[in-house]
């Protein structure tokens with residue numbers, strides 16, 4: 628794992644955006660794995676700026692999002708579909724047909740999950756996967772458990788995640804289930820960029836970097852990835 632430490636979330640966002648921009652300049656038809664949450668917002672803001680400056684294009688880019696809530700209308704303000712459109716897709720030239728976000732309202736979630744994994748494979752795999760990390764060490768919605776997950780599946784969210792994310796849910800109650808790429812799907816990405824900011828992530832980052840590889844800290848598996856880079860602000864890196 629490569630570890631890079633930044634003064635603050637803004638400078639970290641610039642560096643993360645640079646990694647993605649380099650990839651898009653190298654291959655305009657790149658396959659990107661994308662994440663939601665507060666962490667990637669500065670990265671997306673910078674990518675939008677670069678697009679508007681004519682430095683990069685998303686015209687032929689294909690995207691797969693890590694996860695989506697179950698039982699939440701697609702256009703709810705807290706759906707990850709809405710998040711991605713508001714924070715990135717609506718501001719760049721991506722083709723909607725190249726955007727893949729799990730349907731958390733699918734009747735047959737197993738089939739939805741299998742189709743998603745098949746679509747990643749058909750696209751040639753993910754070139755770069757962007758990741759946040761939960762306070763409990765989760766990646767995507769792969770919560771601490773007794774074994775590492777493999778492909779995309781339906782997960783019951785833990786209390787830690789419900790607590791961390793419930794602040795956004797002031798109208799509808801927060802869903803207790805989600806569809807998420809599995810740890811195996813994430814590890815299949817050719818490159819992984821994990822971003823973490825703020826003191827609440829410090830313990831999870833310590834466990835990820837210095838602890839043993841264990842499904843109790845799902846992000847610890849990144850120690851075994853051949854090309855994983857962790858971009859941290861000083862607060863998230865404070866226990867290293």
Ligand code: PGA
Pocket residue numbers: 663664665666667758759760761762765766767
């Ligand atoms: P956050 O979430 O970026 O909103 O902190 C990260 C995560 O839970 O994966």
